[in-house]
Amino acid sequence: xxxxxxxxxxxxxxxxxxxxxxxxxxxxxxxxxxxxxxxxxxxxxxxxxxxxxxxxxxxxxxxxxxxxxxxxxxxxxxxxxxxxxxxxxxxxxxxxxxxxxxxxxxxxxxxxxxxxxxxxxxxxxxxxxxxxxxxxxxxxxxxxxxxxxxxxxxxxxxxxxxxxxxxxxxxxxxxxxxxxxxxxxxxxxxxxxxxxxxxxxxxxxxxxxxxxxxxxxxxxxxxxxxxxxxxxxxxxxxxxxxxxxxxxxxxxxxxxxxxxxxxxxxxxxxxxxxxxxxxxxxxxxxxxxxxxxxxxxxxxxxxxxxxxxxxxxxxxxxxxxxxxx
Amino acid sequence: xxxxxxxxxxxxxxxxxxxxxxxxxxxxxxxxxxxxxxxxxxxxxxxxxxxxxxxxxxxxxxxxxxxxxxxxxxxxxxxxxxxxxxxxxxxxxxxxxxxxxxxxxxxxxxxxxxxxxxxxxxxxxxxxxxxxxxxxxxxxxxxxxxxxxxxxxxxxxxxxxxxxxxxxxxxxxxxxxxxxxxxxxxxxxxxxxxxxxxxxxxxxxxxxxxxxxxxxxxxxxxxxxxxxxxxxxxxxxxxxxxxxxxxxxxxxxxxxxxxxxxxxxxxxxxxxxxxxxxxxxxxxxxxxxxxxxxxxxxxxxxxxxxxxxxxxxxxxxxxxxxxxx
Numbered sequence: 001x002x003x004x005x006x007x008x009x010x011x012x013x014x015x016x017x018x019x020x021x022x023x024x025x026x027x028x029x030x031x032x033x034x035x036x037x038x039x040x041x042x043x044x045x046x047x048x049x050x051x052x053x054x055x056x057x058x059x060x061x062x063x064x065x066x067x068x069x070x071x072x073x074x075x076x077x078x079x080x081x082x083x084x085x086x087x088x089x090x091x092x093x094x095x096x097x098x099x100x101x102x103x104x105x106x107x108x109x110x111x112x113x114x115x116x117x118x119x120x121x122x123x124x125x126x127x128x129x130x131x132x133x134x135x136x137x138x139x140x141x142x143x144x145x146x147x148x149x150x151x152x153x154x155x156x157x158x159x160x161x162x163x164x165x166x167x168x169x170x171x172x173x174x175x176x177x178x179x180x181x182x183x184x185x186x187x188x189x190x191x192x193x194x195x196x197x198x199x200x201x202x203x204x205x206x207x208x209x210x211x212x213x214x215x216x217x218x219x220x221x222x223x224x225x226x227x228x229x230x231x232x233x234x235x236x237x238x239x240x241x242x243x244x245x246x247x248x249x250x251x252x253x254x255x256x257x258x259x260x261x262x263x264x265x266x267x268x269x270x271x272x273x274x275x276x277x278x279x280x281x282x283x284x285x286x287x288x289x290x291x292x293x294x295x296x297x298x299x300x301x302x303x304x305x306x307x308x309x310x311x312x313x314x315x316x317x318x319x320x321x322x323x324x325x
Numbered sequence: 326x327x328x329x330x331x332x333x334x335x336x337x338x339x340x341x342x343x344x345x346x347x348x349x350x351x352x353x354x355x356x357x358x359x360x361x362x363x364x365x366x367x368x369x370x371x372x373x374x375x376x377x378x379x380x381x382x383x384x385x386x387x388x389x390x391x392x393x394x395x396x397x398x399x400x401x402x403x404x405x406x407x408x409x410x411x412x413x414x415x416x417x418x419x420x421x422x423x424x425x426x427x428x429x430x431x432x433x434x435x436x437x438x439x440x441x442x443x444x445x446x447x448x449x450x451x452x453x454x455x456x457x458x459x460x461x462x463x464x465x466x467x468x469x470x471x472x473x474x475x476x477x478x479x480x481x482x483x484x485x486x487x488x489x490x491x492x493x494x495x496x497x498x499x500x501x502x503x504x505x506x507x508x509x510x511x512x513x514x515x516x517x518x519x520x521x522x523x524x525x526x527x528x529x530x531x532x533x534x535x536x537x538x539x540x541x542x543x544x545x546x547x548x549x550x551x552x553x554x555x556x557x558x559x560x561x562x563x564x565x566x567x568x569x570x571x572x573x574x575x576x577x578x579x580x581x582x583x584x585x586x587x588x589x590x591x592x593x594x595x596x597x598x599x600x601x602x603x604x605x606x607x608x609x610x611x612x613x614x615x616x617x618x619x620x621x622x623x624x625x626x627x628x629x630x631x632x633x634x635x636x637x638x639x640x641x642x643x644x645x646x647x648x649x650x
Binding site: 024025027028079082083101102105106108109110112113114116117120124127128131132135136138139142143145146147149150 | 349350352353404407408426427430431433434435437438439441442445449452453456457460461463464467468470471472474475
């Protein structure tokens with residue numbers, strides 16, 4: 001049984017062994033190496049390893065699939081950043097800025113196929129299940145991204161719509177990582193399903209926490225500017241709750257700000273934050289995070305392995321919930 | 326044993342049964358249905374079926390993989406059209422024009438995963454081989470596209486470079502279709518390899534013929550305007566050969582035209598075509614097509630099945646070589 005930091009060291013070391021970016025043409029591979037080098041928390045491969053480790057010990061039996069999931073995740077970041085016209089990722093220039101849009105498209109495509117080439121290393125007894133879950137999840141993430149883009153121009157988004165979207169865009173990939181770990185560890189179906197369920201609830205809590213940090217986080221620790229979601233009128237749980245619970249005056253103020261194309265950024269962020277506080281949107285969001293956190297822990301309890309084996313997953317969950325960045 | 330038109334009918338019928346675009350969100354699936362509805366020759370799935378049919382009869386055992394290859398091919402068209410800023414595909418608006426760039430990116434990504442979801446239907450005894458070949462090929466096609474884009478701004482491209490590029494961008498996918506058909510038909514390794522080799526040479530001949538038709542084709546039958554490659558200075562076998570064999574005056578004229586940003590389109594096409602004729606570039610290209618055509622037929626001869634079984638593949642090859650569009 002290994003803890004988060006031991007697992008991260010193992011992943012980093014294996015990445016160097018397994019991933020190869022020295023192939024030609026260089027310009028296809030350099031952007032892949034670049035985006036992976038930007039770091040990131042590597043939560044998804046860590047979850048795969050921790051889940052595997054509930055049932056089995058030799059991480060070499062799960063590392064290719066764990067890296068496939070991380071590769072897939074970074075591919076979605078490369079394409080999403082392009083679609084969202086983002087400028088920075090983890091404080092560094094995004095690929096379509098450092099190179100150009102075509103590079104982000106094609107190197108992203110190559111990352112998706114590379115992810116499948118890592119999945120391909122799965123022993124044939126597990127391959128059909130792992131491949132099917134991986135593709136199903138990949139498709140769900142695209143659906144989530146499509147809803148996310150559609151929500152930008154819609155004004156009738158409910159919190160249910162929002163939760164459905166983040167389940168697809170974020171939660172299913174965490175769940176997939178956990179389930180693949182379980183499958184490769186030879187867990188029974190019931191345990192694999194509970195770990196998937198744990199991942200869904202953890203993923204929802206994780207994304208809601210991310211939204212909360214985007215408003216209330218420490219900008220230095222968070223690694224991106226505070227208030228980004230507010231500036232682009234992103235219909236997060238916070239904004240939807242605020243609009244639902246606002247009085248006439250508060251609602252009018254929010255809607256007015258949302259229609260302005262030129263405005264003082266700091267003032268908009270301050271006013272939105274105040275209204276989030278006044279309408280209890282912050283509190284509702286924190287309660288929703290707790291709600292999914294509790295559901296996640298409940299699901300993990302159902303996994304029939306000794307409690308002490310679950311400690312790494314519990315610690316990582318705790319870390320993600322308490323994080324300030 | 327079935328001929329091309331019977332095979333096409335079977336593919337079209339099965340597409341309707343197997344492919345489902347009624348899922349949500351609609352905006353993710355509509356562009357996929359749209360690009361597939363534009364038609365196209367469906368050469369790749371037909372090759373998979375014909376290759377399979379050398380060894381086995383029940384097309385239901387190869388149709389998912391054949392459709393996966395066609396889905397993958399259309400995904401590359403969707404992303405390539407965006408990267409190339411094309412306006413029309415088969416006479417209709419391309420996806421990024423009919424919708425927008427983000428739609429082309431995300432629906433294209435979904436097509437790539439959809440292709441893998443079709444591959445997933447492969448019986449587990451064949452799955453590792455089919456999956457590996459499919460991913461290897463998909464990655465090679467990206468490499469080809471990357472070289473193609475890089476060649477646009479380079480001036481030192483040889484015919485060898487060009488042939489290497491079209492091998493990756495075009496030929497390997499035809500070869501992959503043929504080999505997957507053979508594998509699923511339970512062919513031995515030697516036969517599968519000869520069919521792959523047939524596909525590589527057929528693919529090279531096919532692409533060179535495409536380049537030739539872009540200059541010398543009948544614009545109505547060809548479905549796109551004649552001279553497109555000339556207008557964008559595409560370094561095809563024709564242009565490279567012309568530059569290599571041109572005298573001082575011809576070379577200077579070609580290079581001058583290539584530097585102009587505003588010009589009379591018809592005049593440029595006419596002058597390039599004349600120089601292609603004068604420098605024997607057309608003849609060299611036709612000889613090169615014949616050369617690969619003969620190599621393809623040679624490879625097919627090595628496949629150890631009765632000659633009459635090869636008739637559909639031979640007829641299709643003939644059709645592709647004689648085509649005027």
